[in-house]
Amino acid sequence: MSLRYALLALLTVEPMTGYDLAKRFESSVAFVWHAPDSQIYPELRKMAKESLLAAEEISWGPNGKKTRYRITPEGRAAFRQWMNTPLEYSRERDPVHLKAAYLEWAEPSAARQHMQAHIDYHTMRRAQWTEMIAGLRGATNEMLNKRLAATAEEDRRRTLEYKIFTYEGLIARAETEIEWGLQGLRLIDSLSAPSQQGG
Amino acid sequence: MSLRYALLALLTVEPMTGYDLAKRFESSVAFVWHAPDSQIYPELRKMAKESLLAAEEISWGPNGKKTRYRITPEGRAAFRQWMNTPLEYSRERDPVHLKAAYLEWAEPSAARQHMQAHIDYHTMRRAQWTEMIAGLRGATNEMLNKRLAATAEEDRRRTLEYKIFTYEGLIARAETEIEWGLQGLRLIDSLSAPSQQGG
DNA sequence: ACACACTATCTATAGATATAGTTAGTTGAC
DNA sequence: GTCAACTAACTATATCTATAGATAGTGTGT
Numbered sequence: 001m002s003l004r005y006a007l008l009a010l011l012t013v014e015p016m017t018g019y020d021l022a023k024r025f026e027s028s029v030a031f032v033w034h035a036p037d038s039q040i041y042p043e044l045r046k047m048a049k050e051s052l053l054a055a056e057e058i059s060w061g062p063n064g065k066k067t068r069y070r071i072t073p074e075g076r077a078a079f080r081q082w083m084n085t086p087l088e089y090s091r092e093r094d095p096v097h098l099k100a101a102y103l104e105w106a107e108p109s110a111a112r113q114h115m116q117a118h119i120d121y122h123t124m125r126r127a128q129w130t131e132m133i134a135g136l137r138g139a140t141n142e143m144l145n146k147r148l149a150a151t152a153e154e155d156r157r158r159t160l161e162y163k164i165f166t167y168e169g170l171i172a173r174a175e176t177e178i179e180w181g182l183q184g185l186r187l188i189d190s191l192s193a194p195s196q197q198g199g
Numbered sequence: 200m201s202l203r204y205a206l207l208a209l210l211t212v213e214p215m216t217g218y219d220l221a222k223r224f225e226s227s228v229a230f231v232w233h234a235p236d237s238q239i240y241p242e243l244r245k246m247a248k249e250s251l252l253a254a255e256e257i258s259w260g261p262n263g264k265k266t267r268y269r270i271t272p273e274g275r276a277a278f279r280q281w282m283n284t285p286l287e288y289s290r291e292r293d294p295v296h297l298k299a300a301y302l303e304w305a306e307p308s309a310a311r312q313h314m315q316a317h318i319d320y321h322t323m324r325r326a327q328w329t330e331m332i333a334g335l336r337g338a339t340n341e342m343l344n345k346r347l348a349a350t351a352e353e354d355r356r357r358t359l360e361y362k363i364f365t366y367e368g369l370i371a372r373a374e375t376e377i378e379w380g381l382q383g384l385r386l387i388d389s390l391s392a393p394s395q396q397g398g
Numbered sequence: 399a400c401a402c403a404c405t406a407t408c409t410a411t412a413g414a415t416a417t418a419g420t421t422a423g424t425t426g427a428c
Numbered sequence: 429g430t431c432a433a434c435t436a437a438c439t440a441t442a443t444c445t446a447t448a449g450a451t452a453g454t455g456t457g458t
Contacts, residue, residue: 002292002358005297006297009297009300009301016365030268030295031291031296032291032292032293032294032296032297032300033291033292033293033297034290034291034292037394041288050388058344071255079301079304079323080304083298083301083302083304083305083309084305084306084309085309086309086313086316087294087295087311087313087316088235089300089316089320092230092231092232092233093201093231093232093233094231095201095231095286096286097231097365097368097369098201098204098205098208098231098232098370099282100284100361100363100364100365101208101231101285101362102208102278102360102361103361103364104349104350104354104357104358105278105279105282106282106283107281107283110282110283110284113285114285114286115366116283117286117288121288134370139204139396151303154347155303157315157390158303159303161386162299162300162301162302162303162352162389163300165299165302165382165383166296166299166300168379168382168384169296169299169376169379170296171380172375172379173372173375173379174356174378175375176371176372176374176375177368177372179371180367180368180371180372183364183367183368184364186248187360187364191356191357191360
């Protein structure tokens with residue numbers, strides 16, 4: 001259900017085509033949301049029908065054309081309303097911890113690989129986000145600059161600070177996961193060492 | 200795709216009906232997985248057809264009957280194989296951080312409510328898991344005791360330690376989220392305080 | 399002229415998930 | 429005896445998501 005709002009969020013900065021949005025979902029926003037184009041195009045059409053977006057056909061080369069979507073005042077209102085609505089914390093679906101809870105079923109080598117993969121994944125994420133923050137602080141982030149340019153001056157600081165805050169939260173989470181992974185590796189080693197009943 | 204393995208994990212302890220499993224998914228395993236009965240029953244039938252489970256009709260009262268599913272050797276093998284297969288880290292879908300990144304769109308009071316709800320949610324989780332660990336250490340956890348009784352003696356320590364490790368990871372994560380939420384509250388306060396440009 | 403990478407969009411299908419409601423038997427309280 | 433709460437299972441529907449592939453135009457290089 002949040003795909004719609006992720007799209008609105010991006011479109012508050014500037015009008016974009018489905019293709020542009022799909023690309024964003026592979027990069028910048030990918031930190032919190034991902035969606036394939038096959039989900040994006042239909043959703044955009046639906047949102048246009050509900051007049052949250054205005055579609056404009058623009059030509060591209062001699063024969064080509066594309067559809068650019070622009071957020072409407074209704075779209076802005078819908079986004080703002082979503083932003084003012086409390087989130088539902090419902091589903092819990094965590095394959096990593098599901099596996100971790102039954103790690104005694106895995107070969108020690110496979111168990112180590114799980115933990116190492118977890119560490120690697122979150123190390124990679126942490127690096128991405130650290131870079132993102134650097135981009136925000138150094139004002140080299142293109143998307144953010146466009147956003148700030150379209151933001152009333154008195155709101156710019158908040159806009160920037162909340163984004164940094166978000167990335168910092170993600171970095172903190174990644175670090176917690178890395179630490180847990182390292183703990184896991186130590187635990188696996190200690191449990192698979194040949195007989196250490198003594199204590 | 201992991202629903203199947205969550206079910207297998209539970210059924211390695213003892214045979215259960217769909218109803219039993221659905222109840223577990225509302226409580227004990229709910230920490231990592233949730234699924235409604237409308238998803239569980241069809242999946243059980245499917246797994247029985249693939250002979251990962253054996254279904255046995257048992258009567259209940261004078262006219263009633265129910266189906267109890269028992270994991271088969273093939274089921275155990277499938278579960279073990281899953282446990283030895285690396286996890287895919289793919290989708291990223293995080294409505295909380297999506298909202299956080301655009302918090303300047305929310306009323307300060309709504310922004311505070313988001314953060315407070317985040318803190319409350321993870322505080323509740325942390326309490327649950329702390330209790331779980333106490334149950335594991337004190338051997339008062341019924342499910343675990345059954346599991347340990349069905350586990351070869353040399354594997355018992357691993358079985359216990361991995362579960363504690365899993366809950367500790369979830370506690371650590373909850374604490375990171377709580378800390379982030381508190382930071383968020385402070386940030387909102389500082390940003391919505393009437394004009395503090397100086398510094 | 400052709401190959402190639404890229405932009406742009408759409409369709410189909412399968413599977414996962416959420417929400418809701420239906421049917422029917424059991425058990426225990428009043 | 430009948431009501432309520434619980435146990436047991438199923439069905440329907442809608443939406444969400446993933447994967448794959450189809451179609452077609454653009455722009456660049458050779």
